Amino acid sequence: MKEYLGLIKKNRTAQALLALLVAVALADAGFYALKSLPADREVSEVKVRLGSLAATLTEKKGELARYESFDKGKAEVGKFMEGLPKKSDYTSIIRRMYLMARTAGVRVNNFSVERAPVKGVAGTDELKFAIPISGGYQDVRRFLYEVENSDLFLNINSVSIASAGDSKNIYVSVVVSTYLR
Numbered sequence: 001m002k003e004y005l006g007l008i009k010k011n012r013t014a015q016a017l018l019a020l021l022v023a024v025a026l027a028d029a030g031f032y033a034l035k036s037l038p039a040d041r042e043v044s045e046v047k048v049r050l051g052s053l054a055a056t057l058t059e060k061k062g063e064l065a066r067y068e069s070f071d072k073g074k075a076e077v078g079k080f081m082e083g084l085p086k087k088s089d090y091t092s093i094i095r096r097m098y099l100m101a102r103t104a105g106v107r108v109n110n111f112s113v114e115r116a117p118v119k120g121v122a123g124t125d126e127l128k129f130a131i132p133i134s135g136g137y138q139d140v141r142r143f144l145y146e147v148e149n150s151d152l153f154l155n156i157n158s159v160s161i162a163s164a165g166d167s168k169n170i171y172v173s174v175v176v177s178t179y180l181r
Helices: 002-010 012-083 087-104 137-148
Strands: 112-117 125-135 155-163 170-180
Touching (some): 087 125, 087 170, 125 137, 137 155, 137 170
Antiparallel strands (some): 112 125, 125 170, 155 170
16 A cells, blocks of 8 residues: 555656546535435425325315215215105095095095195105094004005104094094105
């Protein structure tokens, strides 16, 4: 090693060559620093942007889930609406209500029907029946069972019961509703 150092001290060409090599090494280190520092900064910026995009993706997935849930609910409501009787079935529904009462063995007194549009649901009407009936306990019970289990989607809104004194019959006022599309 001493021989090389001695050679460099004596030989000007070797000194110049060594100085050139050091200068090239320093220039290379400088160019590396100039290239790597902006790249490091760019990598940091990309990481920040990636984090922001990941948060946005999570938010959008939540929105998508809400939209899918809404679409699913809308489809279920559509199926439900398709199951409702049509407005043209109005008279057949009334006939079926009389038939249920007759089949159950109860007597219908002053059957009344009220039809009104449902607010907020375009094209849908509520059909409300006020049905005063009289009959034996088992017959009234059978009628209520028929109404509850009917394929007409009937809802019993209220039931009022009164006795007939010493008679075996009871008087019942039933309010039933359904919807028409």
